[in-house]
Amino acid sequence: MSSTAVRVSDVEAEVASGGADAGGADGDGADGDGADGDEAGIDVIAPLFESARVSVRTACSALHPEALSGPDAVSLFSSVVEMLRVATSAKMSLASRIDSSGVSRESGYRNAAAQVADIEGVGMGAATTTLLTAGRLRECRSTGEAMANGDLSEAQAKAITAAAVLAPEREGQLIESARKKSITELGDDCRRVRAASARSDPMATYKAVHEARTLRHWTDEQGALCLQGRFTTDVGANMVASLDALANELFEESRKAGAKEPLCGYRADALAGLVTGERDSGHPAAVVNVRVDHDSLLRGYPVGTELSEIEGVGPIPVPKVIDLMSDAGIKVIFFHGEDISKVFHFTRTINASLLTALQHRDPCCVVPRCGATRFLEIDHLVPFAEGGPTTISNLARLCTFHHGQKTNEGYTLWCDKDKQWHFDPPPPFGQEPDLGADLPKQPHDEASGPLSSAQAPHKPPGSPRPPPLFELE
Numbered sequence: 001m002s003s004t005a006v007r008v009s010d011v012e013a014e015v016a017s018g019g020a021d022a023g024g025a026d027g028d029g030a031d032g033d034g035a036d037g038d039e040a041g042i043d044v045i046a047p048l049f050e051s052a053r054v055s056v057r058t059a060c061s062a063l064h065p066e067a068l069s070g071p072d073a074v075s076l077f078s079s080v081v082e083m084l085r086v087a088t089s090a091k092m093s094l095a096s097r098i099d100s101s102g103v104s105r106e107s108g109y110r111n112a113a114a115q116v117a118d119i120e121g122v123g124m125g126a127a128t129t130t131l132l133t134a135g136r137l138r139e140c141r142s143t144g145e146a147m148a149n150g151d152l153s154e155a156q157a158k159a160i161t162a163a164a165v166l167a168p169e170r171e172g173q174l175i176e177s178a179r180k181k182s183i184t185e186l187g188d189d190c191r192r193v194r195a196a197s198a199r200s201d202p203m204a205t206y207k208a209v210h211e212a213r214t215l216r217h218w219t220d221e222q223g224a225l226c227l228q229g230r231f232t233t234d235v236g237a238n239m240v241a242s243l244d245a246l247a248n249e250l251f252e253e254s255r256k257a258g259a260k261e262p263l264c265g266y267r268a269d270a271l272a273g274l275v276t277g278e279r280d281s282g283h284p285a286a287v288v289n290v291r292v293d294h295d296s297l298l299r300g301y302p303v304g305t306e307l308s309e310i311e312g313v314g315p316i317p318v319p320k321v322i323d324l325m326s327d328a329g330i331k332v333i334f335f336h337g338e339d340i341s342k343v344f345h346f347t348r349t350i351n352a353s354l355l356t357a358l359q360h361r362d363p364c365c366v367v368p369r370c371g372a373t374r375f376l377e378i379d380h381l382v383p384f385a386e387g388g389p390t391t392i393s394n395l396a397r398l399c400t401f402h403h404g405q406k407t408n409e410g411y412t413l414w415c416d417k418d419k420q421w422h423f424d425p426p427p428p429f430g431q432e433p434d435l436g437a438d439l440p441k442q443p444h445d446e447a448s449g450p451l452s453s454a455q456a457p458h459k460p461p462g463s464p465r466p467p468p469l470f471e472l473e
C-alpha cells in the first residue's frame with residue numbers, strides 16, 4: 001500500500017506542476033506507459049479513483065442533514081454539485097472510451113449504450129444521450145474543460161455541445177451563457193445557434209423531425225395513461241396554441257364556478273376534449289407568434305444571431321415561416337437586428353381596438369373630397385389573399401362606391417409619406433405600363449401606403465418588387 005501511496009502523490013505533484021508543459025507536448029503522441037507524459041496509466045489512475053471513491057463515501061456517510069443550518073446545507077449542497085459535475089465529466093470520457101474500445105461487444109452487449117445503461121441502471125435512451133454528448137465533448141474541448149472544472153452541469157454540456165459541434169466559433173459564447181442564464185434560456189440560445197449555423201440545414205432537420213414524428217402512450221404504475229410525442233415546430237406550436245387557448249377557457253370557466261386546479265390539468269382536459277370531439281377547436285383564438293429577422297426572410301435562412309423561430313417553441317426554417325404566413329392566427333414579428341421593426345397579425349377578423357383606431361383615423365371615406373360617412377367598408381390595401389396583413393397601416397375605410405371602383409375598376413388607393421391619400425384612375429386604354437394583365441393588381445403594391453411609402457417614390461412604375469410583406473423600412 002505504501003508504494004501505491006507514493007505513486008499517487010507523484011501523480012498529484014506531476015499534475016500540479018507539469019500541466020502547463022504537457023499541453024505543449026501534446027503533439028508528441030506519447031501513448032506509452034504515461035509515467036513521464038501527461039497521461040497517467042491505470043496503475044496510477046485506479047488508486048486515485050479508489051481513494052476518491054472512499055473519501056466520497058466517508059464524507060457522505062458522515063452527513064446528518066438535520067443537524068445542519070440552512071446556509072450550511074446550501075454550502076455542502078454546492079460542494080456535492082461540483083463533485084457530481086466533475087465526476088460526470090469523467091463519466092462522459094469513460095463512456096466515450098468504452099464506446100471506442102469495442103469492449104461492449106466482447107462483453108456480450110449489443111453495443112456500448114447497452115453496457116452503459118446496464119452499469120448505470122438507466123434506460124437505453126439515457127445511455128445513448130450520454131454517449132452522444134460524450135462524443136461531442138471530444139470535439140468541444142472548452143466545454144469539456146469547463147465541465148471537468150465543475151462549471152457546467154450535464155444538461156448544460158449536452159445543450160452546448162449539440163450546438164457547438166455545428167458552430168464551433170460560438171462555443172465560448174454559449175459557455176458564457178450557461179454561467180449567466182437559466183438552463184431554459186441557454187436551451188433557447190443553443191437552438192438559435194444550431195438553426196443559424198452554416199453547417200446546419202434547417203429544412204433537412206425539419207424533414208428529419210417530421211419523418212421521425214411520433215406519439216407513444218403507455219400506462220404507468222398508478223394505471224395512468226401517459227403520452228409522449230415529437231412534432232415539427234409549426235405543428236407543435238399550433239397544437240400548443242389550440243390546447244392552451246381551450247385550457248385557458250376551461251380554467252376561466254371553473255374559476256368562475258369557484259374551482260381552482262393547475263392549468264396543466266385543464267390542458268389535459270383540453271386535449272381529451274379536442275381529440276374525442278367533445279370540444280370544438282374552432283372557438284378559442286389560438287395565436288402563434290413567429291419571430292423572424294427581415295434579413296433572414298429575404299435570404300431564406302438565418303445567419304449569426306438572426307432569428308427565425310416560433311416564440312416559446314423553437315427555431316423554424318424560413319421557408320416554413322413563409323408557409324405559415326397564410327395561416328390565420330399567426331402573428332409574425334419582424335426584427336431588424338435587436339429591434340422589432342413590424343408586427344403583422346395574419347387574421348382577417350378585425351378586433352375591437354383595431355376597429356376603434358381605424359374609425360378614429362378614417363372618420364369618413366379616405367378618397368379625397370368624398371367625405372361619405374355612412375356605410376363605410378374596410379379595405380385591405382394589399383389584399384388579404386395576397387398576404388396583406390390586417391394591421392392599421394394596411395387598412396382604410398372606403399364608401400361602397402369607391403370600394404367598388406378600387407375592387408372592380410382598377411382604381412388605385414395609396415398613401416404618400418405625408419399621410420395624404422390618393423385615388424388614381426386606371427391609365428387610359430393603350431397607355432398601360434408594359435405589364436399587361438397584371439395591371440389591376442399591380443397598383444395594390446403601390447397602394448400599400450404606410451407599408452411601403454418610403455420606397456415607393458424611388459421605384460420606377462411597373463418595376464418588379466418583392467411581395468409587399470417583405471418591404472420594410
Ligand SMILES: [Zn+2]
Binds near residue numbers: 365367372399401
Ligand atoms: Zn367615397
